[in-house]
Amino acid sequence: MKNFLNYLWQRLLTFFVVLFIGISVLFLLPRLMPSDPIDNYLQRLQGSAGQALTGEQVAEIRKALGEMYGIQGSLIDQYFGYLKRVFVSHDFGPSLAAYPKPVSELINLALPWTFGLMLVSTITAWLLGNLVGLVAGFFHNRKFATVLETLGILIYPIPYYIFAFVLIIFFAFLIPAFPLTFVVMPGPVTFQKIVDIIYNSFLPALTLILVNFGWNVLGMKSLAYSTKEEGYVLYARLKGVKPRRIMYNYVARNAILPQITSLALSLGSIFGGALITEMLFSYPGIGMLMRSAISNGDYNLLYGTITITIVAVAISTLAIDLLYPLFDPRIRHR
Amino acid sequence: MIRLKNVVGTYTTVRGTVDALDDVTTDFQTGNIIGIAGESGCGKSTLLKLLYGNIEYPLAMSKGMIDYGMKGPDGRDITTENISEHWFKKISYIPQSSMSSLNPVVKIRKQFLDFQDFRSRKEIDETLEKVVAFLRELDLTPEVLDAYPHQLSGGMRQRVMVALGTFFQPDIILADEPTTALDVVVQKGILLLLAELQRRMKNTMFLVTHDMGVHYQLTHKMVIMYAAKIVETGDSEEIFSRPRHPYTKMLIESLPRIGDAKKLQGVEGKPPSLWDELRGCRFAPRCSRAKAECRERCPELAAVGNGHSVACLYPES
Ligand SMILES: Nc1ncnc2c1ncn2[C@@H]1O[C@H](COP(=O)(O)OP(=O)(O)OP(=O)(O)O)[C@@H](O)[C@H]1O
Ligand SMILES: [Mg+2]
Numbered sequence: 001m002k003n004f005l006n007y008l009w010q011r012l013l014t015f016f017v018v019l020f021i022g023i024s025v026l027f028l029l030p031r032l033m034p035s036d037p038i039d040n041y042l043q044r045l046q047g048s049a050g051q052a053l054t055g056e057q058v059a060e061i062r063k064a065l066g067e068m069y070g071i072q073g074s075l076i077d078q079y080f081g082y083l084k085r086v087f088v089s090h091d092f093g094p095s096l097a098a099y100p101k102p103v104s105e106l107i108n109l110a111l112p113w114t115f116g117l118m119l120v121s122t123i124t125a126w127l128l129g130n131l132v133g134l135v136a137g138f139f140h141n142r143k144f145a146t147v148l149e150t151l152g153i154l155i156y157p158i159p160y161y162i163f164a165f166v167l168i169i170f171f172a173f174l175i176p177a178f179p180l181t182f183v184v185m186p187g188p189v190t191f192q193k194i195v196d197i198i199y200n201s202f203l204p205a206l207t208l209i210l211v212n213f214g215w216n217v218l219g220m221k222s223l224a225y226s227t228k229e230e231g232y233v234l235y236a237r238l239k240g241v242k243p244r245r246i247m248y249n250y251v252a253r254n255a256i257l258p259q260i261t262s263l264a265l266s267l268g269s270i271f272g273g274a275l276i277t278e279m280l281f282s283y284p285g286i287g288m289l290m291r292s293a294i295s296n297g298d299y300n301l302l303y304g305t306i307t308i309t310i311v312a313v314a315i316s317t318l319a320i321d322l323l324y325p326l327f328d329p330r331i332r333h334r
Numbered sequence: 335m336i337r338l339k340n341v342v343g344t345y346t347t348v349r350g351t352v353d354a355l356d357d358v359t360t361d362f363q364t365g366n367i368i369g370i371a372g373e374s375g376c377g378k379s380t381l382l383k384l385l386y387g388n389i390e391y392p393l394a395m396s397k398g399m400i401d402y403g404m405k406g407p408d409g410r411d412i413t414t415e416n417i418s419e420h421w422f423k424k425i426s427y428i429p430q431s432s433m434s435s436l437n438p439v440v441k442i443r444k445q446f447l448d449f450q451d452f453r454s455r456k457e458i459d460e461t462l463e464k465v466v467a468f469l470r471e472l473d474l475t476p477e478v479l480d481a482y483p484h485q486l487s488g489g490m491r492q493r494v495m496v497a498l499g500t501f502f503q504p505d506i507i508l509a510d511e512p513t514t515a516l517d518v519v520v521q522k523g524i525l526l527l528l529a530e531l532q533r534r535m536k537n538t539m540f541l542v543t544h545d546m547g548v549h550y551q552l553t554h555k556m557v558i559m560y561a562a563k564i565v566e567t568g569d570s571e572e573i574f575s576r577p578r579h580p581y582t583k584m585l586i587e588s589l590p591r592i593g594d595a596k597k598l599q600g601v602e603g604k605p606p607s608l609w610d611e612l613r614g615c616r617f618a619p620r621c622s623r624a625k626a627e628c629r630e631r632c633p634e635l636a637a638v639g640n641g642h643s644v645a646c647l648y649p650e651s
Binding site: 230231232234235236238239240241242245249250253254257327328329330333 | 386388418419421422423427429431434435436437438439440441444448449451482484485498
């Protein structure tokens with residue numbers, strides 16, 4: 001029990017430290033830039049206004065913008081104001097491009113899409129990849145195992161965007177089985193709408209699944225292979241335990257432990273992949289928001305989307321860390 | 335009687351093949367504790383692997399055969415080919431390291447049940463009842479069943495291994511250095527437990543250990559091995575009181591005796607490499623009694639009376 005509490009305490013601490021560092025870096029980075037976003041904005045405004053703004057007008061805009069961006073007062077004041085926005089009020093101000101819509105509203109609309117896509121594709125890829133990797137590692141000296149492993153080796157180094165392009169070309173363009181871009185009508189959830197969502201999300205999900213699948217196959221294959229050499233597997237074999245049972249109760253049960261940890265890691269990296277995937281399929285998630293924030297110079301939106309990504313990754317990692325003891329009695333008991 | 339006829343155990347390596355058990359012919363009388371002694375690398379574990387029928391690449395039984403003199407429940411003779419069907423029921427093995435031999439993420443209970451498929455909950459409960467009764471006989475509380483391996487002490491774990499290996503009352507038990515990883519007091523407990531169980535079940539137990547003191551106290555028969563050969567076999571009492579092979583004598587003299595004024599004799603020199611071409615008696619280069627003939631002619635294991643056999647051209651008297 002003491003062991004478990006220790007573990008719990010460590011994980012929680014890590015969670016907060018990671019979150020804190022991520023958020024702080026995010027706060028500091030733009031402030032280290034030599035140019036001031038408000039000056040930039042004023043310059044653009046003056047350029048497009050055609051006529052010079054008066055000093056009074058400039059001062060007023062400056063003040064309004066400063067409030068909106070949270071860049072008033074000393075760095076310390078700004079920092080605490082920022083922490084308050086992230087952790088307490090969840091308010092990132094209005095979006096600049098879609099003024100006066102608040103950033104949090106845009107994020108709330110996009111988040112379920114990204115989360116749904118991430119969760120379904122990560123978990124599917126993890127389950128399938130581990131199953132295939134287990135079989136490939138356990139029967140490593142059979143032909144079909146080599147075939148499975150080769151499959152993994154071929155798939156995993158291909159970047160998301162290449163995959164996405166290939167899938168789009170084949171399944172949306174050459175054989176128009178799936179839509180080129182994402183179109184789901186807003187409105188109440190009906191059976192038709194769910195079918196629509198699955199149909200429209202299929203290609204983006206497949207892209208993410210394939211890439212993570214390859215990664216999981218390779219990881220599990222080598223883990224299963226080395227676990228097979230463990231003393232307890234040899235002993236089980238010499239005990240006369242049936243091979244199937246050895247594969248599941250001995251090899252899979254032990255080899256899966258590092259894979260659970262790696263699931264937490266892949267959740268982080270998959271957010272990066274989601275950005276590109278969402279852009280290519282014009283999928284209405286956080287990635288798309290982030291892209292439009294970048295191309296529109298929408299600081300508030302960019303802040304909001306990156307912050308939410310950091311929080312989401314940290315929370316999913318924590319969730320997996322907290323589930324881990326369920327699978328490893330050495331952490332649960334002592 | 336378990337009979338080995340011209341058994342050769344060969345390992346295949348990148349350098350070529352090596353015979354780690356070279357043309358061994360001998361009989362083992364059942365119902366005894368049979369001690370196997372000899373220096374590191376002489377082929378003790380290889381002999382046990384062949385006996386167990388755990389013959390997998392890189393090991394092969396390239397010649398000879400083993401006659402177990404046993405029949406399975408189906409009435410067929412047990413042979414090297416089919417012995418794996420009888421693992422733990424007819425022949426079992428107790429591993430060296432209990433820590434690495436138990437599945438770390440599964441309770442001991444499950445590791446007592448995965449030998450077989452059960453058709454019903456009732457069957458499982460019946461088996462568990464037997465397991466609990468058996469554990470009690472071994473002075474283990476049934477609570478160990480609910481523990482994970484890491485929650486038990488080394489001694490407890492090794493008792494669990496003994497329990498697992500003897501639960502089905504197999505006819506043959508192989509124990510390859512079953513106590514090396516344990517402290518001396520715990521070691522003694524485990525060895526006494528093994529001896530006690532053997533006395534009750536009257537099975538044949540092969541015990542490999544480097545500790546000649548253990549062999550002296552526990553075993554009924556001894557097998558002395560040297561460089562892939564068996565050089566002497568016989569009743570333990572005979573072997574220890576009247577060793578006929580100079581190598582056996584050397585091993586026994588390495589044993590400390592209480593009140594012994596003589597300085598302890600270490601075993602000098604090294605056994606030959608199995609990779610070299612071996613002519614004549616393999617012990618000859620280290621033997622103080624070796625004659626010219628010893629370097630030319632390889633002695634066969636031959637009976638010298640009293641169930642005692644020795645492979646030496648000029649045995650000690
Ligand atoms: N997997 C293997 N591949 C190649 N050669 C091996 C292998 N296992 C053992 N050998 C060789 O076979 C010979 C006998 O080994 P074995 O393990 O039977 O010795 P042992 O008497 O049990 O020694 P120890 O007392 O150290 O356990 C050794 O010379 C060793 O080098
Ligand atoms: Mg050995």
